[in-house]
Structure formats: C-alpha cells, structure tokens
Amino acid sequence: MPGPDSILHLTTTSVEWASVGPDGLPSRVQVPVREETPAGVAQAAREALDTSGARRSAAVIVLGTGFVHESVLDLPPLARREVRAVLHRKAARNLELPPAEVLFASRAMETPDALASSTEERDGRTSTRWQSAALSKRSSVELFLELRRLGIGVKRVVSGRFARMNQVVGALEKPDEPAIGVDLGPESVYVDVIVGGTIVNQSRIAGNFAELPSIGLALVQEVRNLQGWWRKETRGQSIEQVVVLGAEEDRAMLLRQALGTAAPGARLMVAGCDDSELEGGRLGSLWACGARGPFDLDLSVRIPRRPTRVLAALAAGVLMGLGGAVWLQGVFDERLTERRVETALLNEKSLDLILLEEEQLREQARVEGFVREMERGFAARDQGLPFEDLLSLSLESLGRDAALLSFNLVDDGGGRATVTGVTSNDPQRAQQVLERAAAHAGAHPDVTQVEMDPPSYIRAGEMDSQHHDFSMNLVMAPRIEEDESVVEAPGEGPGPEVGGEL
Amino acid sequence: MKANYHNMRGGILSRGALLILPASLAAISLAGVTIQPSMDLRALDIEERDALQRVERCETLRHDLASFHGVQGPRLADLGQALARDLIPGDATPLRLFAVTRLAADGLGLDLDGVSPGSTTILDLDSELDRIVLDETTVTGRSDVARILAFLHLLEDLGHPAVVLDAALSRSTPDESEFDFVLRLGFYHRTHLPPEGAEAGSTDMETMP
Numbered sequence: 001m002p003g004p005d006s007i008l009h010l011t012t013t014s015v016e017w018a019s020v021g022p023d024g025l026p027s028r029v030q031v032p033v034r035e036e037t038p039a040g041v042a043q044a045a046r047e048a049l050d051t052s053g054a055r056r057s058a059a060v061i062v063l064g065t066g067f068v069h070e071s072v073l074d075l076p077p078l079a080r081r082e083v084r085a086v087l088h089r090k091a092a093r094n095l096e097l098p099p100a101e102v103l104f105a106s107r108a109m110e111t112p113d114a115l116a117s118s119t120e121e122r123d124g125r126t127s128t129r130w131q132s133a134a135l136s137k138r139s140s141v142e143l144f145l146e147l148r149r150l151g152i153g154v155k156r157v158v159s160g161r162f163a164r165m166n167q168v169v170g171a172l173e174k175p176d177e178p179a180i181g182v183d184l185g186p187e188s189v190y191v192d193v194i195v196g197g198t199i200v201n202q203s204r205i206a207g208n209f210a211e212l213p214s215i216g217l218a219l220v221q222e223v224r225n226l227q228g229w230w231r232k233e234t235r236g237q238s239i240e241q242v243v244v245l246g247a248e249e250d251r252a253m254l255l256r257q258a259l260g261t262a263a264p265g266a267r268l269m270v271a272g273c274d275d276s277e278l279e280g281g282r283l284g285s286l287w288a289c290g291a292r293g294p295f296d297l298d299l300s301v302r303i304p305r306r307p308t309r310v311l312a313a314l315a316a317g318v319l320m321g322l323g324g325a326v327w328l329q330g331v332f333d334e335r336l337t338e339r340r341v342e343t344a345l346l347n348e349k350s351l352d353l354i355l356l357e358e359e360q361l362r363e364q365a366r367v368e369g370f371v372r373e374m375e376r377g378f379a380a381r382d383q384g385l386p387f388e389d390l391l392s393l394s395l396e397s398l399g400r401d402a403a404l405l406s407f408n409l410v411d412d413g414g415g416r417a418t419v420t421g422v423t424s425n426d427p428q429r430a431q432q433v434l435e436r437a438a439a440h441a442g443a444h445p446d447v448t449q450v451e452m453d454p455p456s457y458i459r460a461g462e463m464d465s466q467h468h469d470f471s472m473n474l475v476m477a478p479r480i481e482e483d484e485s486v487v488e489a490p491g492e493g494p495g496p497e498v499g500g501e502l
Numbered sequence: 503m504k505a506n507y508h509n510m511r512g513g514i515l516s517r518g519a520l521l522i523l524p525a526s527l528a529a530i531s532l533a534g535v536t537i538q539p540s541m542d543l544r545a546l547d548i549e550e551r552d553a554l555q556r557v558e559r560c561e562t563l564r565h566d567l568a569s570f571h572g573v574q575g576p577r578l579a580d581l582g583q584a585l586a587r588d589l590i591p592g593d594a595t596p597l598r599l600f601a602v603t604r605l606a607a608d609g610l611g612l613d614l615d616g617v618s619p620g621s622t623t624i625l626d627l628d629s630e631l632d633r634i635v636l637d638e639t640t641v642t643g644r645s646d647v648a649r650i651l652a653f654l655h656l657l658e659d660l661g662h663p664a665v666v667l668d669a670a671l672s673r674s675t676p677d678e679s680e681f682d683f684v685l686r687l688g689f690y691h692r693t694h695l696p697p698e699g700a701e702a703g704s705t706d707m708e709t710m711p
Contacts (some may be wrong), residue, residue: 104507131560136701298508300698310523317525320525320527320528324535327534332543336539340546350557353563357563363570366583373586374582374586376634377586384666387666387669391651392651395647405676407673
C-alpha cells in the first residue's frame with residue numbers, strides 16, 4: 001500500500017525511486033549506479049527522478065547497503081558516558097574507520113519478559129540490547145550535499161532494514177507478542193524474531209530469493225530453527241505470527257504454504273498474497289520503508305547550510321528587525337509625545353506651588369505668633385499665688401459665725417494658706433461652724449487639702465470662753481499646665497482631703 | 503534502560519539556527535529600539551506622578567488659604583497677637599513701679615508703711631523680640647480686705663499687673679476692721695533682649711523656669 005511519502009532508496013549499486021504519480025498510480029524506477037561514489041549515487045538518483053517524471057518534492061531517504069551498517073549489540077551495564085563511547089567505538093569497528101569519521105545512532109531495546117529470566121540465568125547479569133546504525137561521515141555528508149545540489153529534499157533519513165521492521169510490527173495483530181519477520185531483499189533474506197520493539201534474534205541468508213530456489217528451502221529451515229530456539233528459551237512457547245515482506249505475487253502463495261509447515265498454527269501475513277493487506281514485490285518493500293514504529297532511528301546528517309539560506313535568514317532578520325523597529329519607534333514616539341504634553345500641562349498647573357507654600361508659611365507664622373503671645377501672657381500671670389481666690393474662699397467659708405484673725409499665704413508648689421480665727425465658745429455650735437467651713441472650702445474645685453485644727457474645748461467637750469480660737473490650712477493645687485496624658489473623669493478624682501479632728 | 507545515543511546532529515542550536523538567527527537579529531533590533539523609549543516612558547511616569555502630587559498640593563493649599571482668608575484669618579490673627587501683647591506691659595523701671603504702687607495705694611486710701619523693691623527674675627518666656635521679667639516689690643501696711651484686693655486690681659488697671667508671691671494678713675481681735683498686711687508682689691513686664699553676649703556678665707538677675 002503506497003504511503004504518503006515518496007521513497008528514495010540508496011545503495012552503492014543502485015538507486016530506487018517510489019512515488020505516486022499525478023494520476024494516482026504508484027510507480028518505481030530503479031537506476032544502477034555507474035560510479036560508486038556519493039556523486040555517482042546522486043547522479044543515479046537524479047536520473048531516477050527524471051525517468052519517473054515526478055516533481056521533486058521532499059522524500060524519505062532510505063539508506064541501504066554501502067551507506068549504513070546496521071547491528072544489534074548486547075552491552076553490560078555501563079555508565080552513560082561509557083555506553084556512548086562503546087557504541088561509537090563498535091560502530092567505527094563495523095565500518096573499519098576511525099571513530100572521528102563515523103556517525104552513529106543507537107537505541108536501547110527492552111528485554112522481553114519472556115526472555116528476561118533465561119538471559120539472566122545464562123549471563124548472570126542484566127545486559128542491554130542496542131539497535132545501532134553506523135554511517136561514514138565523509139561519504140554521508142558528500143551524498144547529502146549532492147542530493148541538495150540536485151534539488152532533492154529530505155523529509156527524513158532512515159535505515160531500510162530497520163524501517164521495514166517497523167512495517168512488520170505495524171502489520172501484527174498482537175504487536176507485543178513474538179513474531180518472525182522475513183525481509184526478502186535483492187541481495188539477502190533477513191529473518192528476525194521481534195518482540196514489541198526488540199529484536200531478540202536475527203539471521204541472514206545471502207542471495208536473491210527470486211533468483212535462487214534453494215533460498216526458499218533455507219528460509220523454511222531457518223524459520224523452523226528460530227521456532228525451536230524460541231521454544232527452548234521460553235520453555236515450550238511458540239511464535240504464532242509470521243510476516244513476510246518483499247515477496248513477489250506469483251510466489252507468495254507457495255512461500256506461504258512452505259512457511260505453514262515450518263510454523264504450524266501461526267498466523268501468516270505474506271505480502272502479495274490475496275488475503276494480505278501488504279503490497280508485495282519490491283515496490284511493497286520500498287513503501288514499507290516509509291513506516292514509522294519502534295525501530296525508528298533518525299539518520300539525518302548535518303551538512304553545511306546553504307550560504308543563500310544563511311543570507312536569506314540574515315536578511316529576514318534584518319528586515320524583521322528594521323520593520324519592527326520602525327513600527328515600534330512610531331508607537332513609542334506617539335506615546336512619548338502624549339505623555340510629555342500631559343506632564344507639561346500638569347507642571348503648568350502647579351507652577352505657583354512655591355508661592356502658595358510661602359504664603360501658607362506666612363499665615364501659619366502669623367497664627368503661631370498669636371498663640372505664642374497668648375501663652376506667654378498666661379504663663380506670666382501664672383507666676384503668682386492664688387491670693388484673691390484663697391482669701392475670698394477663707395472669708396466665705398468662715399461666714400458670719402467665725403472671724404478671721406490671720407491669713408498667711410506661702411508658695412508650697414501651689415498655694416498654702418494658713419488661716420486662724422475665733423468662733424463660738426459653745427462646743428456643739430463651734431463644731432457645726434467649723435465643719436461647714438471645712439466642707440465649703442473643700443468643695444472648691446482647685447482646693448486639694450483642707451486641715452482644720454479645732455479649739456481644744458471641742459476635743460474636751462467643755463465650755464471654755466477663753467480658748468475658742470482655731471486654725472485652718474487650705475492648699476490649692478498649683479496651676480499646672482494641662483497634661484493630656486492624665487485625665488480624670490468628672491467625679492472620680494480624689495477630691496480635697498479634709499483633715500482635722502472635727 | 504531506555505536511552506538513545508547518536509552523534510548525527512549538532513543539537514537544537516544548529517537545527518534551528520536558520521530560525522534562531524533571524525529571530526535573534528529581530529529581537530536585538532527591537533530591544534535596541536525599545537530600551538531607550540521605555541526608559542523615557544518610565545521617567546515620564548515618575549515625572550507625571552510628581553506633577554500630579556504637586557497639583558493636588560496646590561489645590562489643597564489654595565483651598566486652605568481661601569478658607570483662612572474667608573474668615574478674616576490674617577486680620578484676626580494680627581489683632582489677637584496685638585491684644586495678647588497688651589496683656590503684658592512694656593518695659594517698667596523700678597521708679598515707675600514704686601510710683602504706681604504709691605499711686606494705687608493713695609487712691610484707695612491704703613495706709614502703706616513701706617514699699618521696697620526686690621530682685622528681678624528673668625522668666626523663661628523669651629521671644630524673638632523681647633523677654634519677660636518679674637520685678638519684686640514688698641508692700642507693707644494696714645487696710646481692710648476689700649481695699650487690699652482692690653489695690654491689686656487697681657495696679658492692673660494702671661497698666662502694671664502684679665502677681666502675689668506670698669502674703670500675710672493679721673489682726674489682734676475680730677473687732678478690728680483692718681489687717682496688718684505684708685504683700686510680696688511680682689510686677690511682670692516686657693523688656694528688651696540684651697545685645698548678643700551682653701548677658702554673660704550680668705549678675706543682678708536670676709532666671710526662673
């Protein structure tokens with residue numbers, strides 16, 4: 001079945017081109033290589049394309065004999081760097097070239113569960129199986145430079161043998177179960193045992209199946225051998241899937257019958273048979289090279305860029321940069337102009353800020369001067385004692401029933417007034433008078449202390465017309481400056497202290 | 503172990519070089535064009551924010567000043583300051599204070615035994631223009647309470663208010679209408695600030711906090 005991609009199969013002896021023409025029909029052109037050099041191969045490829053009449057679209061480049069060496073390697077557990085070095089060295093050894101002249105690509109394959117125990121028993125350790133492809137760097141680079149020069153685009157580069165294994169896996173009804181893949185090539189027949197994405201066994205029968213009838217017998221025998229090997233490794237299990245690629249339609253049925261005897265009970269899918277979806281013959285083999293699957297190894301070779309492309313890229317970059325720069329410059333210029341205008345308008349609105357601040361400072365100084373003068377005036381007045389307040393309070397407190405004889409006012413932090421006087425010689429009456437006087441004085445909001453020293457006869461409870469004098473101390477709170485940190489609730493303060501022995 | 507090893511390609515940089523190269527050039531060009539304007543825009547942002555704050559400050563100041571002027575603030579403040587200054591009389595000499603004391607006492611019929619000047623105290627109330635001092639004067643005599651209190655009021659009415667620093671009144675019997683009194687008065691008034699450095703040598707004044 002033709003795939004979507006054109007196929008260019010390259011070996012050092014021939015070039016094959018497979019594509020679908022404008023009429024929708026698949027075609028194959030094979031051109032022998034006259035000169036076994038990369039240039040000769042490229043020339044043959046151009047002739048093949050010219051002959052097919054296909055337009056030069058990008059194709060899958062399939063490397064065959066002479067360009068790629070495929071191998072399967074078992075390596076013991078190694079450090080990552082060592083694995084790389086060993087794979088590179090083995091690839092160089094396969095091509096018999098110095099490592100510096102060898103390109104390689106390798107993929108680790110998982111050991112199938114069915115074989116894991118037997119492999120470990122035999123080797124005593126867990127080895128890793130590697131799928132590897134090796135190319136000569138010089139000839140590969142030359143080849144792809146020539147192909148590019150001829151205008152042949154590269155979609156991807158694959159190894160023909162591994163790509164066809166993908167087709168085998170893709171054709172399986174049970175891809176994870178073991179299968180035998182038979183690849184009938186123009187120079188050899190490959191017989192592989194594949195489990196999932198792992199090649200567990202492989203053999204090669206040299207010669208062209210179509211030209212040598214003995215190869216058919218050898219193939220049947222090889223399939224039988226591999227079945228026996230698998231039974232031995234898996235303790236009696238059998239391989240129940242066989243896929244054959246590249247069989248010509250006229251011999252496909254015979255081959256199928258022969259393989260049926262080698263793998264009785266197995267499901268046979270032979271390309272070219274009526275009941276197979278796989279296209280037979282060489283064209284089928286070529287289409288199979290376009291298959292994707294677990295055996296993919298990208299063999300794209302890095303070649304120097306075309307100077308024209310580099311220049312074009314540079315030019316594109318410069319153009320993009322310049323275009324973007326011009327556009328952005330315009331955008332920024334417009335935005336900057338708008339912002340500058342907005343800022344200038346705002347600046348204009350605040351031009352008289354300094355004048356306003358100066359005026360505000362002047363007015364503030366004016367108010368502060370007023371407040372300061374008021375404070376000085378009050379402070380100067382507060383230097384004295386509350387003479388008038390205490391004298392008036394003393395006279396009011398004594399009233400008509402007691403008479404003031406002396407009044408002494410001294411500075412005691414606030415003002416301390418010592419008042420002496422005389423009152424009634426009736427002890428009961430005198431006590432009432434003096435109690436009332438003390439209470440009246442104590443009710444004054446600024447008075448903090450009232451001490452009354454009553455006449456001695458009150459203490460004795462006797463009448464004494466000679467000693468009816470008394471003494472009273474009034475203490476008025478100093479005029480302190482208001483301290484907002486100490487605020488007493490009305491009625492909750494300590495109130496004046498009223499002493500004496502009344 | 504799942505791994506892939508190869509030496510086929512030069513990595514993503516070489517694979518994508520033809521894309522990365524123009525993109526880098528374009529990016530560098532655009533960066534070159536945009537950096538300076540971006541910085542300019544940033545500077546303009548800051549300038550505009552500052553300008554906005556200045557405009558808001560202007561509006562606040564204009565509003566406050568208009569309100570202050572609207573209630574005749576400057577005139578009232580000047581008037582208040584002048585009135586406040588009048589609460590404290592100007593410079594007064596000891597002779598003047600003696601004369602005022604005598605005048606007030608005579609006017610009220612106070613019987614003064616003596617008027618003796620005392621020390622001068624500098625109050626800690628200096629302003630930029632002047633200072634306030636307290637001149638002490640001790641007044642002794644004999645009078646009734648009402649006239650003693652009226653005497654103090656009259657001193658203030660005569661433009662020389664005095665505070666009482668201490669006082670003593672006494673009489674022998676309640677029958678006497680008059681008291682013997684001793685009042686130590688403090689006349690507070692303004693005085694000029696001394697010239698710079700002149701205060702260092704002064705010894706006849708004390709400072710009261």
